Amino acid sequence: xxxxxxxxxxxxxxxxxxxxxxxxxxxxxxxxxxxxxxxxxxxxxxxxxxxxxxxxxxxxxxxxxxxxxxxxxxxxxxxxxxxxxxxxxxxxxxxxxxxxxxxxxxxxxxxxxxxxxxxxxxxxxxxxxxxxxxxxxxxxxxxxxxxxxxxxxxxxxxxxxxxxxxxxxxxxxxxxxxxxxxxxxxxxxxxxxxxxxxxxxxxxxxxxxxxxxxxxxxxxxxxxxxxxxxxxxxxxxxxxxxxxxxxxxxxxxxxxxxxxxxxxxxxxxxxxxxxxxxxxxxxxxxxxxxxxxxxxxxxxxxxxxxxxxxxxxxxxxxxxxxxxxxxxxxxxxxxxxxxxxxxxxxxxxxxxxxxxxxxxxxxxxxxxxxxxxxxxxxxxxxxxxxxxxxxxxxxxxxxxxxxxxx
Numbered sequence: 001x002x003x004x005x006x007x008x009x010x011x012x013x014x015x016x017x018x019x020x021x022x023x024x025x026x027x028x029x030x031x032x033x034x035x036x037x038x039x040x041x042x043x044x045x046x047x048x049x050x051x052x053x054x055x056x057x058x059x060x061x062x063x064x065x066x067x068x069x070x071x072x073x074x075x076x077x078x079x080x081x082x083x084x085x086x087x088x089x090x091x092x093x094x095x096x097x098x099x100x101x102x103x104x105x106x107x108x109x110x111x112x113x114x115x116x117x118x119x120x121x122x123x124x125x126x127x128x129x130x131x132x133x134x135x136x137x138x139x140x141x142x143x144x145x146x147x148x149x150x151x152x153x154x155x156x157x158x159x160x161x162x163x164x165x166x167x168x169x170x171x172x173x174x175x176x177x178x179x180x181x182x183x184x185x186x187x188x189x190x191x192x193x194x195x196x197x198x199x200x201x202x203x204x205x206x207x208x209x210x211x212x213x214x215x216x217x218x219x220x221x222x223x224x225x226x227x228x229x230x231x232x233x234x235x236x237x238x239x240x241x242x243x244x245x246x247x248x249x250x251x252x253x254x255x256x257x258x259x260x261x262x263x264x265x266x267x268x269x270x271x272x273x274x275x276x277x278x279x280x281x282x283x284x285x286x287x288x289x290x291x292x293x294x295x296x297x298x299x300x301x302x303x304x305x306x307x308x309x310x311x312x313x314x315x316x317x318x319x320x321x322x323x324x325x326x327x328x329x330x331x332x333x334x335x336x337x338x339x340x341x342x343x344x345x346x347x348x349x350x351x352x353x354x355x356x357x358x359x360x361x362x363x364x365x366x367x368x369x370x371x372x373x374x375x376x377x378x379x380x381x382x383x384x385x386x387x388x389x390x391x392x393x394x395x396x397x398x399x400x401x402x403x404x405x406x
Contacts (some may be wrong), residue, residue: 022153117141126320202329
């Protein structure tokens, strides 16, 4: 009588309990792909000493969808098979994920991950334009209140905080192919186990709230802190062995923050209305590949940003179109192109960007009404036209004299 499979599970690193697929990410909260298969053997004959399993991958946020955008499959060209050994009444083993840094290495697949506040629209517009050109590495949604998990196992939707810290994920599935002496589990859901695996995207797009008082990404309502540049730096720090300061050692190359104020830099040390409005953009600049992180460019706003219902979605749509039609993986051009897009409308003259060449902003002395206060923009150069792009201004050493480019 063949050995009957009861269930296949992905376990924590100690092998004691199954992971929570809606919250755990291999390469983050779990280090390795640990698989356990429970079986039932009623024939009295010894079950096989080993069992073959198959590993395949797919994009997140799409149950049942395999469309060739997986790094895992594109690297190998086919699904992976591995043998588990019988031990202590079940089959178990740790499966290598191509190599020890599978989920950090660059690859040839262009990829995108998005994180959005509830009811956002620009993230969907951004993804739709790049659909068919970029593989999806996760679409996450912030919780309405602090501390709420947002992963959804049924939708294969990653938790938004875990997705952001990982920089992107794929779904790995482990199943048991047909083989001699083995009868599959009776229930379809018990024949396959799955988990998110860390797989950083080239472009990470965030649309949501940002704070001018500490430079963090925040939630709505009373605006509690949700994620800081230092939180990201803990997870996005480049390997110490890397000596290449020009190209990212990871796949993450561009971070877009479609939210207020976090890229503020008081370039010339001017007086500002609010003493809490400090140069928090310099904290985000630590994520550049010329510093401590992997990024070649960070795009966002130095004062209030337009909401998704207005020009926020317009900017996102225009930038996605530029990536699709012009920029591709030429990340050295992203910052300038973002500024050109923001310069088209007065509502987005608050745009800013940082790349390996320096800091960019738009010349303006406009006043913006935000949080019940009128805020006048600074770093205005009267010798340049309103709406001119200023930069790149080097962000190391002493700030330069007032200047810019058209």
